[in-house]
Amino acid sequence: MTATNGQTTLSIRDLHVSVEDAEILRGVTLDIPAGEVHALMGPNGSGKSTLANALMGHPAYEITAGQVHFKGQDVLELETDERARLGMFLAFQYPAEIPGVRVASFLRLALNARRETEISVMEFRRLLMEKMQMLRMDPKFASRYLNEGFSGGEKKRNEILQLAVLEPELAILDETDSGLDIDALRIVADGVNRLRGSDLGVLVITHYQRLLNYIEPDRVHVLIDGRVVESGGKELAERLEAEGYERYGAAAASEDA
Amino acid sequence: MAVKDIDQVGLDTYKFGFHDDIQPVYTSPKGLSEDIVREISRQKDEPAWMLDFRLEALRQFERKAMPTWGADLSRIDFDDIHYYIRPQDRQARSWDDVPEDIKSTFDKLGIPEAERKFLAGVGAQYDSEVVYHSIRDDLEEQGVIFLDMDSGLREHEDIVRDYFGTVIPNGDNKFAALNSAVWSGGSFVYVPEGVRVEIPLQAYFRINAENMGQFERTLIIVEPGAYVHYVEGCTAPVYATDSLHSAVVEIIVKEGGRCRYTTIQNWSTDVFNLVTKRAVAYRDATMEWVDGNLGSKVTMKYPAVYLMEPGAHGEVLSIAFAGEDQHQDAGAKMVHAAPDTSSLITSKSISRKGGRTAYRGYVQVLPEAERCRSNVECDALLIDDRSRSDTYPYMDIEESDVAIQHEATVSKVSDQQLFYLMSRGLTQEQAMAMVVSGFIEPIVKELPMEYAVEMNRLIELQMEGSIG
Numbered sequence: 097m098t099a100t101n102g103q104t105t106l107s108i109r110d111l112h113v114s115v116e117d118a119e120i121l122r123g124v125t126l127d128i129p130a131g132e133v134h135a136l137m138g139p140n141g142s143g144k145s146t147l148a149n150a151l152m153g154h155p156a157y158e159i160t161a162g163q164v165h166f167k168g169q170d171v172l173e174l175e176t177d178e179r180a181r182l183g184m185f186l187a188f189q190y191p192a193e194i195p196g197v198r199v200a201s202f203l204r205l206a207l208n209a210r211r212e213t214e215i216s217v218m219e220f221r222r223l224l225m226e227k228m229q230m231l232r233m234d235p236k237f238a239s240r241y242l243n244e245g246f247s248g249g250e251k252k253r254n255e256i257l258q259l260a261v262l263e264p265e266l267a268i269l270d271e272t273d274s275g276l277d278i279d280a281l282r283i284v285a286d287g288v289n290r291l292r293g294s295d296l297g298v299l300v301i302t303h304y305q306r307l308l309n310y311i312e313p314d315r316v317h318v319l320i321d322g323r324v325v326e327s328g329g330k331e332l333a334e335r336l337e338a339e340g341y342e343r344y345g346a347a348a349a350s351e352d353a
Numbered sequence: 354m355a356v357k358d359i360d361q362v363g364l365d366t367y368k369f370g371f372h373d374d375i376q377p378v379y380t381s382p383k384g385l386s387e388d389i390v391r392e393i394s395r396q397k398d399e400p401a402w403m404l405d406f407r408l409e410a411l412r413q414f415e416r417k418a419m420p421t422w423g424a425d426l427s428r429i430d431f432d433d434i435h436y437y438i439r440p441q442d443r444q445a446r447s448w449d450d451v452p453e454d455i456k457s458t459f460d461k462l463g464i465p466e467a468e469r470k471f472l473a474g475v476g477a478q479y480d481s482e483v484v485y486h487s488i489r490d491d492l493e494e495q496g497v498i499f500l501d502m503d504s505g506l507r508e509h510e511d512i513v514r515d516y517f518g519t520v521i522p523n524g525d526n527k528f529a530a531l532n533s534a535v536w537s538g539g540s541f542v543y544v545p546e547g548v549r550v551e552i553p554l555q556a557y558f559r560i561n562a563e564n565m566g567q568f569e570r571t572l573i574i575v576e577p578g579a580y581v582h583y584v585e586g587c588t589a590p591v592y593a594t595d596s597l598h599s600a601v602v603e604i605i606v607k608e609g610g611r612c613r614y615t616t617i618q619n620w621s622t623d624v625f626n627l628v629t630k631r632a633v634a635y636r637d638a639t640m641e642w643v644d645g646n647l648g649s650k651v652t653m654k655y656p657a658v659y660l661m662e663p664g665a666h667g668e669v670l671s672i673a674f675a676g677e678d679q680h681q682d683a684g685a686k687m688v689h690a691a692p693d694t695s696s697l698i699t700s701k702s703i704s705r706k707g708g709r710t711a712y713r714g715y716v717q718v719l720p721e722a723e724r725c726r727s728n729v730e731c732d733a734l735l736i737d738d739r740s741r742s743d744t745y746p747y748m749d750i751e752e753s754d755v756a757i758q759h760e761a762t763v764s765k766v767s768d769q770q771l772f773y774l775m776s777r778g779l780t781q782e783q784a785m786a787m788v789v790s791g792f793i794e795p796i797v798k799e800l801p802m803e804y805a806v807e808m809n810r811l812i813e814l815q816m817e818g819s820i821g
Contacts, residue, residue: 152776155768180778192773196791202774205787209778241791258777 105130105297106151106266111162113143113150120146122322123162128266133298135308135333138319139341144301145189147319148270152186153179166266181210185264187255189271193243199254200224200238203261210262227260231287248275256287266297273307285310305337320344381437387411390534393437397503397537400510406523410533413524420527423713424651424682429625434597436535436568492550497581498543499554502570505541512543516574520603520631520659529629532568532601539569539600542583544610546576553582553615553801571602575610575638582613584801597625598649604632604640608662611639617804619648619811622679630656631686637664643799644671646681647811655713657686660694660725667696670796674815675708675740684713684745689725689755700731701793704740705815711743712761720751729759734792736766736785786816 106128113121120143128134138144150157151164153176164171171179194202203224208214215223224238231253243251252272259267269288273281288298288311300311308316308330316332317324318341325344326332381389390411394404419426492499498509506513523533544550575581598620606612612632620626626649632640642656658667669685687696702710712731733742744761766788774784790797790809797805 152772154772175781176772176775177778177780177784180776186776188773188776192767192769194770194774194788194791196794197787202777202787205783206774206777206779209780209783262777 104128105167106299107163107165108151109163109165111147111150111164112160113146114158114160115146115156119160120322121150124319124322124324126317126324128297128299130265130295130297131293132314133292133300133311135300135302135313135316135330136319136324137302137305137316137333137336140303142319143322144303144319145270146322148186148189148268148299148301151179151268152176152184177209180264183210183265185259185262185267187252187259187267187269187272189274191243191251191255193241193246195241195244197242198239199242199257202242203258206258207261224261227257230260230290231257232283233257249277249280252276252284253280256284260287260291263291263296265295266299267291268299268301270301271303272300273302273304281307282310305333308333318344381435383435384432385411385414385434385436385531385535389436393535393537396437397506399506400514402514403506403517406518407534407536410523410530414527414530414534417524417527417530420653423653423711424680426625426627426651426653429597431531437537492554495548495550496545497548497550498541500541502539502541502572503537505572509541509543512574513541513572516572516603516605518603520605520633521601521629526629528599528627529601532570532599532629536568536570536601539571539602540573540583540585541571542573542581544573544575544579544581547578548576549580550582553584555584567598569600571600573602573604573612573614575604575606575612577608577610579607580611582615582801584615584804596623598627599625600628600630602628602630604630606632606634606638606640608636608638610635611641613641613643614656615643615800615804617645617647617800617808618652622648622650622676624649626650626652626654628652628654630654631659632657632667633659633661634665634667636662638662639666639668641668642670642685643796644669644683645796645800645808646671646673646683647815649681650678651680651682653682655684655686655715657688658696659688660690660696662691663693665691665694667694669698669700670799671700672793672796673700673702673710674812675702675704675710676815677706677708680709680711682711682713684711684715685729686715687717687727689716689718689722689727692721692723692725694722695726696728698727698729698731699796700729701796702731702733702742703736703789703792704733704742705736707737707739707741709741709743711745713745713747715747715749716757717749718752718755718757722752723754725752725755725757727755727757729757731761732792733761733763734766734789735763736789782816783813786813789816 104127108124108126111121111124112119124147136144146157150159159172166182166184169182174182204220207220225235228235228237233253243254246254252275255272272284276284285307300307300313313330313333316328316330318326320341381392387408390407391404394407500508518533521529524530542554573583604612604614618626630642634640640658644654644656646652646654656669660667667687671683671685673681673683675681681702684700685698687698689696698714700712702712704710710733714729716727716729718725729746731744735742742763746759748757750757766785770788771781771784774787775781779787790812797808800808
């Protein structure tokens with residue numbers, strides 16, 4: 097799993113991000129080589145989700161300094177949809193509801209957006225059913241309205257389904273474990289593990305170590321107050337589980353509700 | 354959208370041709386007078402009772418004040434309108450006069466050349482005769498009558514006379530009176546007892562060309578236990594050189610019958626579209642209006658169902674889309690005149706680029722109409738901060754044993770929705786169009802397939818260039 101081709105897929109350099117004039121990220125530097133799974137851990141309020149949203153280009157997140165390159169391209173110059181078509185993917189912590197739009201129709205349009213030739217309806221159907229089976233989803237799910245009335249677990253599974261269908265080169269999983277019971281967590285983790293391979297880089301953002309029992313990371317980074325304060329192997333996650341974030345300072349620990 | 358492929362079938366099966374060499378036959382001078390009304394009736398060689406009906410309507414029209422509620426109608430100049438143009442005259446218009454934006458929408462919708470000219474009012478359809486005849490033969494065997502209104506009056510005067518003007522009297526409102534005085538064209542549909550017409554009847558197929566008139570008049574009679582779905586208009590833009598379109602549609606649905614009437618109006622954006630549509634539904638009958646308003650400068654249209662006997666059910670499903678300088682004032686009217694009647698109103702409106710939509714609804718329950726149920730749901734979607742949506746729900750309930758519900762929502766396309774969709778690779782325009790098409794999906798899914806497809810494509814076109 098740690099064998100990589102050494103090519104860096106995502107490179108973040110000294111990234112500063114503000115939301116409504118408050119600086120949340122204060123110089124984040126991180127590399128995710130192709131094929132590796134990295135975990136980003138930190139207490140609530142440390143800036144984890146800010147990083148996820150800023151990487152994907154959410155308009156409310158202002159980049160005040162720093163650089164982000166993906167496959168050698170300057171990502172900060174690109175619109176959100178261009179980043180997606182370049183191969184970046186964000187599994188949302190809180191996916192938006194789109195009433196009236198069926199999961200299958202949406203996914204086919206999204207898949208076609210990144211293909212040169214349109215996938216045929218039959219071929220798409222086959223692909224979708226195969227991926228849904230992998231995630232043990234009821235086929236009826238494909239004709240439900242996107243995220244509308246979904247349970248927390250269904251929303252997360254739907255995010256992973258999109259990941260599986262769209263096959264990006266970088267997947268950012270923003271607190272995908274939150275709100276999942278243990279069975280759902282296993283299924284989601286299984287799904288991600290099957291997609292691991294030589295190309296897909298993964299950034300797993302999580303508060304707890306729990307998910308990392310199922311998705312074993314190559315590297316673990318600790319984010320405190322908008323900075324990566326420590327990086328290490330998977331043993332770092334286990335230590336955080338045992339000790340919490342207290343050793344990085346009282347301010348961070350107090351937010352850990 | 355999984356339906357794209359079917360679209361090709363829908364559009365290409367029907368080949369439309371056009372004439373361009375027909376000389377004008379008769380064009381009335383501008384403005385309205387008794388002489389013009391008499392001349393229209395004379396040209397059509399109508400029976401005396403119809404002339405009387407027209408003349409009485411003219412008097413009503415002159416007496417009635419302009420409606421002051423609703424949209425601003427002050428720009429209508431009744432003296433600057435040709436009230437009667439024989440359909441052949443319309444061929445005299447030139448393709449060059451058709452505005453560029455309409456031509457380019459035809460392009461984007463992939464509408465065949467001949468059909469474009471027909472829709473633009475510069476061509477007539479005649480190559481579709483084969484298709485038309487096969488449909489007509491089928492219908493004739495079942496005793497179904499499907500004609501333009503003028504032919505209907507000529508060939509079936511006895512039926513027409515019994516029903517014409519009974520649902521919407523010639524003095525109902527100023528614009529219904531105007532229509533009653535100068536009407537021309539429209540459809541006449543008669544479905545005999547127990548006959549179920551399985552294919553939707555489309556004005557589009559009807560060969561007699563008088564279906565694009567400004568003052569068309571439609572009469573539909575559904576006998577007991579019969580069923581028909583009538584589809585008027587189409588989603589492609591309809592180009593009108595005259596500024597006023599004022600139609601009247603009357604529908605009678607008898608015991609246990611069912612009628613669905615689907616309209617997608619997409620008039621060019623300089624047209625005042627002021628239409629009176631009303632149905633009466635008798636015991637256990639169902640009347641459904643499916644109404645889409647995309648075009649026109651101003652639309653005022655409130656399809657109505659009078660629920661006359663127990664068990665009658667009325668529905669209005671409507672979509673309004675208002676862009677720049679457009680005002681869509683649309684809604685529904687339900688009159689519960691008998692016990693155990695029910696009605697359902699679902700209205701969806703979308704406003705963008707400063708466009709204005711309004712839902713204007715009226716639910717009336719007459720005394721002793723016990724155990725009525727009525728459910729009104731109107732949802733408005735605003736695309737930007739400059740646009741506007743209003744809701745005017747009027748209720749007049751004179752009976753206590755009823756269940757009436759009203760629910761209204763106004764929403765905006767949220768940044769979160771756009772960000773989510775764009776994070777999957779959709780452009781901002783695609784994302785916006787997707788949210789909008791999802792918003793109207795509950796109504797679009799009620800449309801015949803080819804209309805649903807065109808509707809979705811049209812929404813995509815409407816959303817183009819709507820960003821920023």
